[in-house]
Amino acid sequence: MSGTTGNRKIGRMLLLAAAAALTLSAAPRLSAHGNVTPQAVDTTALPDIAPSNETWLTHNPYRGNAKAIEIGASAYGQNCARCHGLDAISGGIAPDLRLLELGDSGDEWFVQRFQHGSVREGKVYMPPMGEVLGQKAGWAIRTWLETKHTDE
Ligand code: HEC
Secondary structure (H helix, E strand, O other): OOOOOHHHHHHHHHHHHHHHHHHHHHHHHHHHHHHHOOOOOOOOOOOOOOOOOOOOOOOOOOOOOHHHHHHHHHHHHHHOHHHHOHHHOOOOOOOOHHHOOOHHHHHHHHHHHHHHOEEEOOEEEEOOOHHHHHHHHHHHHHHHHHHOOOOO
């Protein structure tokens, strides 16, 4: 670098500063985006829900279904883990979903939250997921969650 002149040094510094500014402005946008966009879930391998996929059931039609458990695990990882914790073990930001009641009574509460999220006094605690992900994905996640259930 024996030929470096003062001007070239200033040029490099400006370039570095510009790169730093770009990184700073891009980073928050990327993470904010990742936080709000639900990731579509491929549920074609699961049986359709009767009478129609648009009518929301209150009980899990897939309970114990191995394919639903597999799809649910990945759908949870993509859409719920950032708040409810990896492998459904809550880090404290949101309730620990392993504690949800098993069976029909837990189903009803689960699907209510999945479909509508939680909004209190205008503040979004959990975004609604029903419209975007659909109930087949919802029940797949519920099916997987039941395999993680704990009472403690
Ligand atoms: C942006 C963070 C966030 C994401 C993403 C999120 N949740 Fe939640 N969830 C919350 C919070 C916070 C609550 C507690 C709401 C309250 O206190 O009103 C909650 C509550 C729930 C409840 C009720 C739990 C209880 O014990 O009462 C269920 C069920 C639930 N979420 C399921 C899901 C599922 C399934 C997904 C993924 C499809 C998901 N959530 C994605 C933040 C989130």
